[in-house]
Amino acid sequence: METLYLSIIFGLSCLVLSLLFLIKRLKTPKTASYSLETTILHSLPIPCVYKTQTLQCNKAFTNAFGTQAKSTLATIDGLPKKGSHMVELIFDNGISKSVQLLYAPLFDEEKNPLGYSVVIVDISALQKSKEHLLVQKERMELSLEALNAGLWDWNVQTEHLFFSKQWRTTMGYRDEDRPNTLLAWLNLVHPKDMAIVNERLSALLEKKSDTLYIEHRLRNSDPIRWVEVHAKTLLNASHKPSRVVGTLTDITERKKVHENEQQQFALFRSFFDHFPSIAFIKTIKGKYLYINLSYQRFLGFASWQGKSASDLFDARSAQHISESDRLAYYEGVLEHTLELISHLGVRESWHIYKFPIETTDGEKVLCGFSTMINKSFI
Secondary structure, three states: OHHHHHHHHHHHHHHHHHHHHHHHOOOOOHHHHHHHHHHHHHHOOOOEEEEOOOEEEOHHHHHHHHHHHHHHHHHHHOOOOOOEEEEEEEOOOOOEEEEEEEEEEEEOOOOOEEEEEEEEEEOHHHHHHHHHHHHHHHHHHHHHHHOOEEEEEEEOOOOEEEEOHHHHHHOOOOOOOOOOOOHHHHOOEOHHHHHHHHHHHHHHHOOOOOEEEEEEEEOOOOOOOEEEEEEEEEEOOOOOEEEEEEEEEEOHHHHHHHHHHHHHHHHHHHHHHOOOOEEEEEEOOOOEEEEOHHHHHHOOOOOOOOOOHHHHOOHHHHHHHHHHHHHHHHOOOOEEEEEEEOOOOOEEEEEEEEEEEEOOOOOEEEEEEEEEOOOOOO
């Protein structure tokens, strides 16, 4: 954008200055030519300078530099007379600004060199904007680096992708590699996860969803490595996906922790399921959250999820269970003796120990286990 902006100004200014010198050489009265040339030059809103025998400038230049005009002209005349130069110039208000000096040679009708022209473009605001963007970019990169996240940006129309250094590192590319296509990602997806990746990408492009979230394994990684992909779709004026911007993070360690927790949970559940006594967890309102296999066997493997004692026992037993729950939860009476009827209709005496515990979200549940009195449960 900056290059395009400067090129347009440079082209238009050179065209105007060339026109001035063509006008100056027209076979018209000198006063008329001078008047037209001066009018055009001074009407330009951009500071301009040209030199044939002496340095000349327009009103925009005089207004901009005022008392600094002489030293500014000396600076301009002292630089190479071709191409562009970015320098600091002091304006009439004493403020130093970044400017772009755009030089162009001037020739007569026979292409003999006459001098040069200069257009002065104030790029201080552009520089500040550029510096601000660089600061923002640095902040974003540091934030992503702190999160160990790589950035990717997919131009859907051109099918070109940008992958940040962290993305390339995470996916196993070398520093000198510059992948820039979707296949650079998809070729590294584990075959078992390819279906879900394709399904969610299709949903994104078909506007069934404007966000993307995928966890997948990497192909040929030993041990297996996992990555997490987040992305957001940007729509064009026609409300069609034009870009997909997202992040990619290595979550292998997190997956290991989760798998270990799952294994531990499965181990503890297996322990309680084979515990030679009934064990349970219920909400404070009496709805069962967990019943071990021994308890399920006692109930004849009846459906129990989300049910309470009144759904599983006769009225008398249910009332005794509810009363012991209340005593355990509100009055701290943890040990109880109850008679419960099995699915076979046999009434058995139980010694039950109940206790409340607090969950990670601050809620409380009631846990318990019990054994038959004077009788083996096995």
